[in-house]
Amino acid sequence: MEPRLEAHKVAPGAYHAMLGLESYVRGCGLETPLLELVRLRASQMNGCAYCVDMHTKDARAAGESEQRLYAISVWRETPFFTERERAALAWTEAVTQISHRHVPDEVYEQAHKHFSEKELVDLTMAVVAINGWNRLAISFRAVPGTYQPPARSEKTVTTSESRR
Numbered sequence: 001m002e003p004r005l006e007a008h009k010v011a012p013g014a015y016h017a018m019l020g021l022e023s024y025v026r027g028c029g030l031e032t033p034l035l036e037l038v039r040l041r042a043s044q045m046n047g048c049a050y051c052v053d054m055h056t057k058d059a060r061a062a063g064e065s066e067q068r069l070y071a072i073s074v075w076r077e078t079p080f081f082t083e084r085e086r087a088a089l090a091w092t093e094a095v096t097q098i099s100h101r102h103v104p105d106e107v108y109e110q111a112h113k114h115f116s117e118k119e120l121v122d123l124t125m126a127v128v129a130i131n132g133w134n135r136l137a138i139s140f141r142a143v144p145g146t147y148q149p150p151a152r153s154e155k156t157v158t159t160s161e162s163r164r
Contacts (some may be wrong), residue, residue, distance in 0.1 A: 004140045011081040016135070021129045028122040032062050038092045038123070039130045040072055045096050048140035054149075061149040082130040088123055094125040094130060 008015040025035065036059035043051035056069055071078045075089050091111040094103040111120055136142075 003091050003143055007136055007140055012115065014062055014151055018129070018132055021125065021132070022057055025122065025126045029126070030119060030122050030126065033059070033064055034085060035126055036064060037064060037068075037072060037081075038088055038126050040069070041075070041089055041092050042096045042127060042130045043134055044073055045093065046131065046134040046138065049144040050137040050147065051134050053144045054147040057147060057149045065099050072108045084114040089119075091123060092127050095124060096131055 036055055040052065040055040040059060043055055059069055060066075067078075070078045071080050072089075075081050075086065082087065087110045090107050091103075094101070095106045111123070113121055
């Protein structure tokens with residue numbers, strides 16, 4: 001597979017705007033392992049091979065277990081996830097598939113039970129961000145397998161190279 005174009009080179013302003021949202025999400029205070037589960041689940045749902053590869057690598061680098069990574073697509077049928085993680089995954093699925101059923105009240109109530117209002121906005125911004133990244137990677141054919149996770153001590157996104 002060959003990439004169609006490199007968005008960060010063609011439209012750096014737009015790309016930096018996306019990086020701004022990503023930087024906010026990374027610094028919002030939600031747990032990194034939770035954010036990686038959200039990113040991975042949305043990427044699976046959207047069929048983004050590049051982002052699935054990226055977020056499984058990032059999750060492993062953050063200490064996530066293989067068992068949980070393998071089970072993320074069937075999270076409802078496993079005992080491996082906390083109630084907070086389950087609420088986040090249900091929220092992720094509902095927001096990612098918003099055109100199908102909007103976000104059902106029961107999904108909102110479950111998420112609101114486990115997340116403060118600010119955390120729920122932050123979680124939603126994380127879902128918005130990964131859905132945007134998925135659409136960019138799929139549209140322009142980012143090549144799966146080319147991403148390497150940054151050193152564990154790197155906490156913020158500072159350049160386009162650190163994201164893609």
